[in-house]
Amino acid sequence: TTEELFKLYEFFFFGLTLVDITPAQGEISVGESRFFLCEVIGGAKEIDWFAPTGEKIELGRLDVSVIRNDETSSTLTIYNAKVDNAGTYKCVASSGDREAEATVNLKIYQKITFTNVPSPQEFTEGDNAIIVCDVISSPPPTVLWKYKGAKIQFEKDVRFRTLNNNHLQIRGIRKTDGGVYTCEGRIKARGEVDFRSIKVVVNVLPTIRIRQVETNGTADMGFSTLLACDADGFPEPMVTWAWNNVPLESGEKYNFNEDGSEMTILEVTKLDEGDYTCIAKNKAGESEQELSLKVFVKPKITYLESQTTTEMDEQVTLTCEATGDPTPTITWSFGTRVFTEGEQNPDGDVLVRSDARVSSLTLKYAQYTDAGEYLCTARNAIGEMAQPVYLEVRYAPKILGSITVYTWEGNPANISCEVLAHPSNVSITWLRDGVQLPNANISNIKIYNTPSASYLEVNPESQSDFGNYNCTASNEIGTESKEFIVIPADVPSAPSITQVQPYSSTAQVLFEEPESTGGVPVLKYRAEWRAVGRGKWVQRVYEVQDGLSSVTVAGLKPETDYEVKMSAINGKGEGDGSQSVVFKTEHVREPSPPILEGTLQPKGNSLKVKWTKQDDGGSPITHYLVKYKAVNSDWKPEIRLPNVSEYVMLIGLEWDTEYDVFVVAENQQGKSKPGTLTFRTSSEPAATTDSMEDGTGLNTGVIVGILILVCVLLLLIVDATCCFLNKCGILMCICGKPGQGTKGKDIETGKAAFVQDVSKEPIVEVRTEEEATANHDAEGHPEPNETTPLTEPEQVTETATAVVDLPLSVPTNSDTVTHTTDLSQSSPVSESTTLTSSITAPPSDSPNPIHTTPPNSSTPKSHTKPSSSSPPSSDPANVTLLVDLGDSPEPQTEVPPVVPSEEPVPVPPPSPFSADQSAAINSKITENELESPESHATLNPISPQGIVPGTGAEPNALTQTNATESKA
Numbered sequence: 001t002t003e004e005l006f007k008l009y010e011f012f013f014f015g016l017t018l019v020d021i022t023p024a025q026g027e028i029s030v031g032e033s034r035f036f037l038c039e040v041i042g043g044a045k046e047i048d049w050f051a052p053t054g055e056k057i058e059l060g061r062l063d064v065s066v067i068r069n070d071e072t073s074s075t076l077t078i079y080n081a082k083v084d085n086a087g088t089y090k091c092v093a094s095s096g097d098r099e100a101e102a103t104v105n106l107k108i109y110q111k112i113t114f115t116n117v118p119s120p121q122e123f124t125e126g127d128n129a130i131i132v133c134d135v136i137s138s139p140p141p142t143v144l145w146k147y148k149g150a151k152i153q154f155e156k157d158v159r160f161r162t163l164n165n166n167h168l169q170i171r172g173i174r175k176t177d178g179g180v181y182t183c184e185g186r187i188k189a190r191g192e193v194d195f196r197s198i199k200v201v202v203n204v205l206p207t208i209r210i211r212q213v214e215t216n217g218t219a220d221m222g223f224s225t226l227l228a229c230d231a232d233g234f235p236e237p238m239v240t241w242a243w244n245n246v247p248l249e250s251g252e253k254y255n256f257n258e259d260g261s262e263m264t265i266l267e268v269t270k271l272d273e274g275d276y277t278c279i280a281k282n283k284a285g286e287s288e289q290e291l292s293l294k295v296f297v298k299p300k301i302t303y304l305e306s307q308t309t310t311e312m313d314e315q316v317t318l319t320c321e322a323t324g325d326p327t328p329t330i331t332w333s334f335g336t337r338v339f340t341e342g343e344q345n346p347d348g349d350v351l352v353r354s355d356a357r358v359s360s361l362t363l364k365y366a367q368y369t370d371a372g373e374y375l376c377t378a379r380n381a382i383g384e385m386a387q388p389v390y391l392e393v394r395y396a397p398k399i400l401g402s403i404t405v406y407t408w409e410g411n412p413a414n415i416s417c418e419v420l421a422h423p424s425n426v427s428i429t430w431l432r433d434g435v436q437l438p439n440a441n442i443s444n445i446k447i448y449n450t451p452s453a454s455y456l457e458v459n460p461e462s463q464s465d466f467g468n469y470n471c472t473a474s475n476e477i478g479t480e481s482k483e484f485i486v487i488p489a490d491v492p493s494a495p496s497i498t499q500v501q502p503y504s505s506t507a508q509v510l511f512e513e514p515e516s517t518g519g520v521p522v523l524k525y526r527a528e529w530r531a532v533g534r535g536k537w538v539q540r541v542y543e544v545q546d547g548l549s550s551v552t553v554a555g556l557k558p559e560t561d562y563e564v565k566m567s568a569i570n571g572k573g574e575g576d577g578s579q580s581v582v583f584k585t586e587h588v589r590e591p592s593p594p595i596l597e598g599t600l601q602p603k604g605n606s607l608k609v610k611w612t613k614q615d616d617g618g619s620p621i622t623h624y625l626v627k628y629k630a631v632n633s634d635w636k637p638e639i640r641l642p643n644v645s646e647y648v649m650l651i652g653l654e655w656d657t658e659y660d661v662f663v664v665a666e667n668q669q670g671k672s673k674p675g676t677l678t679f680r681t682s683s684e685p686a687a688t689t690d691s692m693e694d695g696t697g698l699n700t701g702v703i704v705g706i707l708i709l710v711c712v713l714l715l716l717i718v719d720a721t722c723c724f725l726n727k728c729g730i731l732m733c734i735c736g737k738p739g740q741g742t743k744g745k746d747i748e749t750g751k752a753a754f755v756q757d758v759s760k761e762p763i764v765e766v767r768t769e770e771e772a773t774a775n776h777d778a779e780g781h782p783e784p785n786e787t788t789p790l791t792e793p794e795q796v797t798e799t800a801t802a803v804v805d806l807p808l809s810v811p812t813n814s815d816t817v818t819h820t821t822d823l824s825q826s827s828p829v830s831e832s833t834t835l836t837s838s839i840t841a842p843p844s845d846s847p848n849p850i851h852t853t854p855p856n857s858s859t860p861k862s863h864t865k866p867s868s869s870s871p872p873s874s875d876p877a878n879v880t881l882l883v884d885l886g887d888s889p890e891p892q893t894e895v896p897p898v899v900p901s902e903e904p905v906p907v908p909p910p911s912p913f914s915a916d917q918s919a920a921i922n923s924k925i926t927e928n929e930l931e932s933p934e935s936h937a938t939l940n941p942i943s944p945q946g947i948v949p950g951t952g953a954e955p956n957a958l959t960q961t962n963a964t965e966s967k968a
Contacts, residue, residue, distance in 0.1 A: 018042065019093045019102040027107040028081050030138075035077040036104050037069075038091030045095045047074040052087020052106075081108050083138070110138035112185040112194040120199035124284045129173040131198055133166060133183030141185035148179055175234065178202040206233035206280035208289040217268040218382055219297045219325075225272075228262045229289060231280035237287075242277040270295050270325070299324035299378035301387045309366050310477065311395035318361045318389055322378035330359035333375045368395040368420065396478025397421035399471060401453075403482075406489035406519025407460060408572050415456040415484045417471035424475075428454040431470040458486055490518035491575040492568040495525065500583040503592075504558045504618030507583060510550040514568045514575065522568045529553050529564040532582055541569070558588045558618035588618035590670035594663050596677040604682030606651040611663050611675060619667040628661040630654060655684035 018041035028034045038047060049057045049066045057066050057076070064085070065077040078085055086108040092101040116134035123129040135141055143166035145152045152168075154160050159171045170177055177200065184195035209230045217225035231237045239260035241248045248254050248263070255264040265272055273295040279288045303321035322328050332339040332352055339352045339361060351362040363370055371393035377386040400418040407413035419426050430437040430447060437456065438445045444465065446457040460466060466488055472481040493514040501508040509527060522544055528537040542551050556562060561584045567577040592614035599608045613621065626639040626648055641648065653659065659681070662674035722729035 019044075019091055019100040021089075021091050021102045021104040023104070025105050025107075027109070028078075029109050029111045030083060031080055031111075033077065033079045033081065034106070035075055036089065036091075036106075037073060037075050038093075038102065039073045040093040040100070041072070043071045043095065044093035044100075047091065047093045049074065049076045050090040050092065052089065078106070081106075083108055083110065109190075110136060112137040112141050112187060112192055114183070114185070114194070114196050117183060117196040117198060119197065120201050122201040122203055122283065123170075123173050125173060125175050125202050125204045127173055129170045129177075129200070129202075130163070131168040131170070131181055131183075131200060133168070133196065133198065135166065135183065135185040135194075137185065137187055137192070139187060139189065141187055144184040144186065146182035146184065149182070173202055175202045175204055202234070203282065203284035204232075204234040205284040206231050206237035206282055206287045208278055208280050208287050210278070210289050210291050212291065214292050214294060217265070217272070217293055217295045219268050219270045219272075219295045220300075221298060222267055225265045225268050225293060225295075226262060227265065227276055227278075227291060227293065229278035229280075229291065230261055231278075231287070233280065233282050233284060233287075235282050237280035237282040240279045240281070242279060243274060245277075248276075265293070268295055270297055295325070296380075296382045297323070297325040298383040299328035299380055299385045301376060301378055301385055304376055304387050304389045306390040306392070308392040308394070309363075311368055311393055312365050315362055315364045316366055316391065317363075318374055318376075318391065319358065320360075320376035320378070320387075320389070321358045322376075322385070323357055324378060324380050324382070326380045326382075327357060328378040328380040328384075330354055330357075331377050331379070332359070332361045333377065334370075334372065363391075366391070366393050368393050368398060368422065371395075371422070392422070394422050394477055397426050397473035397475055397480045399473055399480055399482040401482075401484070404485050404487055404519075405458075406487050407458070408489045409460045409462065409465075411489075411571060412457050412459040413486060415458065415469055415471075415486070416453060417456070417473070417482070417484070418453040419473045420452075421473065421475045421477070423477070424451065427474045429472050430454070430456050431472065432468070437469070456484075460486070460488075463488075487519060489520045489570070489572045490516070491573045492516060492518045492522050492570050494576045494578040495566050495568050497564070497566060497578055497581045500564060500581050502556075502562075502583045502585045503615045504586045504589055505556050506552055506554045506615050507556060507562070507564070507585065508550055508552050509564055509566065509581075511566055511578075513548065517568075518570050518572055518575070520570045520572060522570050524569040525551065526567045526569060526574065526577075527551050527553055527564060528566070528577070529556075529562050531557075532561040532563050556585045558585050560585050585618070588669055591615065591617045591619075591621055591665040591667050591672040593673040594624070594665055594675040596661065596663055596675045598661070598677045598679050600679065600682065601649075601651075603651075604685065605653045605655055606649065607653065607659070607661075607679060607681070608647055608649050609661050609663070609677060610647040613665065614672075616665075617667055617669055617672075619669050621665050621667050623666055625664040625666060625671070626662070628659055631658040631660060653681050655681055657681050 020039050020041070022037045022039065026034050026036065038049065040047060047068060051057055051064070057064055059066055063079055063082075065075075065079070067075045067077070069075055074091065076089060076091070086106055088103050088105045090101055090103045092099055094100075112135060114133070114135050116132060118132060121129075121131055131145075133143065133145075135143060143162070145160075145162060145168045152160050154162070159173075161169050163169055166183075168181065168183075179200060181198045181200055182195050183198060184193065186193045209232070211228045211230065215225060215227055217223065227241075229239065231239050236259075241254075241256075241260070241263050250256050253266055255266065256262065263276070273293055275290050275292045277288050277290050279286060281287075299322050301320060301322045303319065305319065307316050307318055309316035318332075320330055320332070322330055339350060341352050341354060343351050349364045351364070353360050353362075359376070361374065371391055373388045373390055375386055375388055377384055398420040400420065401416040405413050405415050417428060417430075419428060428449065438447060444459040444461050448455040448457065454471065456469060456471070458465060458469070466486050469484045469486065470481055471484065472479065474480075493516040495514050496512045497509060498512055499510040501510070507529075511525075514522065524544060525542045525548070526539055527542065528539040530537045538553075538555070540551075540553065551566075553564060561582060563580040563582045565577045565580045568575050594611035594613055597610045597612070599610070600606070601608060609626070611624070621643045623643055624641045624645050626641060627635050627637075628650060629635040630653075639648070650659075650661075657680065659679055661677040661679070663677075664674045665672040719729040719731050723731040
């Protein structure tokens, strides 16, 4: 350049020093570093640098460094340049009196720099937010604002504007204004641009929503109460609770859920009542709402005191106090009587007054009947509480008991003087005609005393013993007397026969009680009947039971006219008989249907079906037919049972199934209508633990049974050894008894059996209507009893297992039954509906009677010679099987007749009655009384499925013993 050429000229022509700075100029940004090299041509003694201010730059500075490289150069270094470092720097070279210099112009500019751009910046919703972005540069930058990457259009939303300091203002900032904002700086001259992203968070002040402003709780009942408030805001607020400005914390009394919005107050009491504060707090601030807890209290009786008064005192008051919220109402009750507010009757004897939590019950002129337990009951909407209080009334004795007593001469009667008194220490005396009883002149009167009564026993010996007797009772309160009258009793009047319902062999007699009982209860009724105009009266006495209404007379002949009359009997004696009523029995017909009664057995799928025999239609019942089925299924095979059968067991039935059972009675005239029974078996029980275990194991019961069986077998082996070797032991004692062989023979002789191969068929058990019993002494003699004949000893024989055709007039109804008579049926239910009876007529002579041996006398000991009056019954025409297997699907084996045992008949001992007693008894026995056979039969045939034995006999065997026994 021209300047360089000038310097060269000076250097060559004038000999001056030449100075040059490299680079010749510089431009850097603030913070950058730059060095400049000053070179001197020809060398120089000193080379110095001068700052733009003209000051010499000294060696050792850190920000501006000067280093002498060699004799011809020096370096100026500027570190971390600042704006103040800009200007013209000068390098001066001197050598003696000569010097030269060179200059360099340094320019320093500011890049775009963000000095204060915090992120995130948080604001509260609704505030005037200012988003800070401080940026500097040289020249000053132009600042632009963007939201979510798009330039903000200030003209479209006046809430946004840029301040003079380039900050962004948002007036009334909203939750939706939150997000990422961009602050961007630009320098047009240099094309420089830079930006910063700012996250703006808008916090929302919490808002609280109370679920229930007022909550109700119940105190002192262990209940808990829940208070809840839902808080919204950003960020999610934290909820806390306070009560009376005291913060509440989780513990034994209070529980909180995870976010604290629900508080549970445990075991609420009345003290927990009040206002609770729900507080929600976040960065935006806090909010609070109040909700109240109202605690209700169940009533509680706080005061109640028993009282004591004397009968007919002016008044006594019972007081009851109770607390509770709401305030309880108090009521009084005495037994079933409830007292209301105010006076309870026109006389004003009982008065109830209530005031707030107090109620009083006032009784004026209390009587002994007012004594006892009174109940105070406090009630409100929460519940109630009742507590008893006792009123004690002291009163003079009150004498109770019937005034009139009926009796007769020679019959003691008790006069009851029952006393009520308080205090109960009462003195009781008896008087007659002013004379205290008993005394030395009276021997037929006795007195028995108890704490609450005195009983005077009078045994009238003459008419003078009837009349008035006085009972006087005293205690510390007072005295009371009462007159009792002993009146002679009379026999009852005659009952009135209202209707007779005849059947073929029985008749039901309905009657009304006597109009007069004679002053004492009727104990028995006597019914007498006979064929019209002929024969002696047959009579039967019936014991009175509850609900007396009718009796049944039996042993009648079909299509025969009879007359019947009745009389009543009390302790005094027997009254007059009623007028005779004539009736005619019906013709011979089929039996009436039996009455069935079912009892479900404990196992649950077994049933005992028992039947009560009804009218036999004038012809003996030959057998019963039983059949059953599950509902909506086919009938099982019909079972034929003997006429002495009384029940049948059905086992192995299906669980939880409804069954129908029919039982039909059949005689020679035909079959009755079926007696029906419907029942349902139990649900199948759950399997036991043992049954659920491995099948190879044995349960405890099986193990115990095996052990017992082993022990029994060991004992039998030892006993048998002792019997054969030492002639001792139980077997020796049994085998050594006389008559034992005869007993075994009896068993074999009295048994008829048959065997049939019917697979898996259950067994039938039947029982007679009246199981005969007999008593024997140690020698085998029968004990006389109320049924022992008083004339000739009874001849007892054993017969074959057979059904013998009986005459049409033989009675078959039992003497005692418990069913109610329904006149709409074809026959009476039984001979007596509400009575028990005893026959007093002699046995009638009937052909072909069935002689019955009592069950316990089948093998009596021999003490008399064998009787020859009972030849074996071996006529096959008179022997039939008890079970007719003709209805069975399988063929049956015919049973041969069995010859009865020739067991000797025991001779009864002499009559225990004297001749006069026997004559008196026999005089009361009439010749037309019917025999009441008693029999016992055990049937164990193979039968259709579901029929189970009722006895312990072996299956597939038929055993029966028929016998008869006369009753006196």
